[in-house]
Amino acid sequence: ARVHADTLLGGADGLLRWLDDEPGGRAPATARAAARLRAWDRRMDAGSTDAALFAAWRSALVRRVTAHPAIAPLHAPHGLDEVFAPWMSVPGRVADALPALLGAAWLGIDCAAEAWAALAEVAHADDGRTGPAPTWGDTHRVLGLHVLLDVPGAPAPRVPAVPLGGDTDTVRCTASTPGTTDTCVRGSVARWVWDLADRDASRWGVPFGASGDPRSPHFADQLDAWAHAATVPVVTDWTRLTLEESR
Template sequence: PFRAERIRAQLEGLLADAPVTATRLGEVLADDRQVAGGALLDLVAALVDLTGDAAELRARLLAWDRRMAPDSMEAALFAAVRASLVEAFATTPALADADGSPHGELFGPWFDLRGRIRLALPTLLAADKPFGVDPLQAVAAALEQVATEPDPPPWGDRHFAVPLTPHQQFGLAAPAGASAPPTAVAGDDDCVLATRALGGTGACVHGPVARYVWDLAGDSRWVVPLGASGDPRSPHHHDQQAAWAAGGTVPLDRETEERP
């Protein structure tokens, strides 16, 4: 519901500020505001007795614009606090046997316990000691833990796409020029720009497979991972990767060949 509500609010804002263009609609698809983090940040705000580094971390998170942008230090700090909080739930005895896929490694991302807990955090944090965990105490402990650690690198250094060729999937070296380099990716689980790495950081396993904005009376826009061609010799093999990773779109070529 968080993404739907955010999209609705963005569209209403656009409609109130006409004209609406394909470019501006494409920006809605690229929205990287962390809309599900409110429950966690509300508990952070409730911790008014913190001191020292933990109090400083609390202030940084509350002043954060909530954008999961690749260059954001606060986004990385938020993710670190969230990961520590998720670990508090994942290591409870009640969930001891809940991790792992019953259908093999292929479906592992869908059965990843910590990923499921991350998505359920708004509900868990509103409950009364779910699985025996006191939410406010767990958030305080997470803040204290992260505050003792060095600042993480910016979000994009810990949240990225790693394109793999068929060769690399079988442990072989990719032919020269056949693979795009790893690219920092904006967004997060519950952003409109929904991207996800197992464990919350690292190589993303989920993300948009395409973004389209159709304008029947004007210029449409689109973007796909890598590019429009599957041939590594083509200049369009991975020429859209940077725009895709940044949440952008590119003009759609409307030219068509004449057919007899």
């Protein structure tokens, strides 16, 4: 369970290094935000306010790099069918390649300046907020799109948009698109733990539930366990199983 639920974002240091210089002369809110990020444990836990700060800063940085003149040629029409639009999205591709782009000196991007400017944006917005600080799970929620969603006349229920821990590059892979949305659009489709000495001690977990039929009690009965990176017992004893038929 500790492996399945691991939210450590090892790649965070590659971005945070652009905030290494001392924040002398910077706004107090920006300096406080930088101190929080330096002290952060690098875990994208759903309840973490520091993970939310990192994600907001990362998104702001993606947007700034996307708008940089060095990236301007990528904004030209790609000439491909609209079906390829998600793969040709400039913010999406910048988000995927952000550490490499920041490390490419030939692009002429003042990476430290952009990183601090992005943090100033976020810190200013955060400084004027009233109420509790946001957590990563406030915006990082599952997007449960049913396969029949676009089929006319077909029942396509939605599952609750529950908060999720993890991130694109953590073991608990719950992928979003920084700079565009924190919503989780891709995640673990199954978790398994097989006990080869005792099959009845094995465990498993799938998103939502084991049935795609919205009429079934098993349509979303694993949602809570999956959202918490937990598993349920694997039952293979025929004496404990009940035949269910959908009509």
